[in-house]
Amino acid sequence: MKKIFTFVLALASFTGAYAAEYNLFPTADGWLWFDNQDSNARFVGLIDETPYKVMQGQEAKLVQMVYADQTPDYPPTVVDADIVGVGTDGETGSAGFRKGAIVLQPSSANSVPNGGGFVICLPSCSTLSIDYSCSSKVMARIVATTNPLADMNKVAASYDLSSADGWKVISAKYMSVFKRLPKGHQQWTGIEKLNNGSDATTIQSDKPIYIWFQSGTRDTIYIHGIKVTTPKQETTGITAPTTNKAGIKTEVYSVNGQLLGNNKATSRLPKGVYIVKEGDKTRKVIKR
Numbered sequence: 001m002k003k004i005f006t007f008v009l010a011l012a013s014f015t016g017a018y019a020a021e022y023n024l025f026p027t028a029d030g031w032l033w034f035d036n037q038d039s040n041a042r043f044v045g046l047i048d049e050t051p052y053k054v055m056q057g058q059e060a061k062l063v064q065m066v067y068a069d070q071t072p073d074y075p076p077t078v079v080d081a082d083i084v085g086v087g088t089d090g091e092t093g094s095a096g097f098r099k100g101a102i103v104l105q106p107s108s109a110n111s112v113p114n115g116g117g118f119v120i121c122l123p124s125c126s127t128l129s130i131d132y133s134c135s136s137k138v139m140a141r142i143v144a145t146t147n148p149l150a151d152m153n154k155v156a157a158s159y160d161l162s163s164a165d166g167w168k169v170i171s172a173k174y175m176s177v178f179k180r181l182p183k184g185h186q187q188w189t190g191i192e193k194l195n196n197g198s199d200a201t202t203i204q205s206d207k208p209i210y211i212w213f214q215s216g217t218r219d220t221i222y223i224h225g226i227k228v229t230t231p232k233q234e235t236t237g238i239t240a241p242t243t244n245k246a247g248i249k250t251e252v253y254s255v256n257g258q259l260l261g262n263n264k265a266t267s268r269l270p271k272g273v274y275i276v277k278e279g280d281k282t283r284k285v286i287k288r
Helices: 002-015 037-043 263-268
Strands: 031-033 044-046 063-066 078-084 099-104 117-122 127-134 140-145 167-174 184-188 209-215 221-230 250-254 259-261 272-278 281-287
Touching (some): 037 078
Antiparallel strands (some): 031 221, 063 117, 127 221, 140 167, 250 259
């Protein structure tokens, strides 16, 4: 009898961990919509494209856009308060369409997660819903980290959420031609329940977490809004840790292998693609 009672208490504790939910965004419906220029300027920005990591500091925004990882142009992800999305039948501007969106560029092929994306920088997370539209069925991957210093060039299911080495695959459930999200104007709910099948890790967190939506769809995806609930009252800010890179040698090269200088050299370089080497790690960067 004692064992049964203990189990019931444990179960109640687990199921009640995120029982209290609070809307992160102080709007009437709890959604952050991307149809307002002032709101977009406040909440939407870019990742730090030079080290290809989450932007930190004063320039950091809650939603950070990620370019499509495709050479040689690396098509940018943009936000447009006036752009017309897709209606419920999958046609642009048809019945049920919504205006205003983060626009994700198509991937190079279906099921390849190199299309446009965005990172949501959250102080905590109970639930996540995404309002999107697309003329095609959608393939997308959800990856995450609790470490803003994590290398965005590396993604694997084996990474720990707190690792600086790379981002953890939370779910690739909808990255197959056999399992896709529906086309048209839709709301994707229950994202917080997804896991990769190898372990039970989800995006639910009572501490800061960074969630990256990666498109694997060979079509444009319009992200019209996001809704986040948290396990406690939160603000829309997120505290990022600092890092000390003293002693790490940084060099910037052209794509042809020509040494251009140290990391500070990027501030005076023209727009283009470069290779940055930090210690024994190498990554590509884009200056727009």
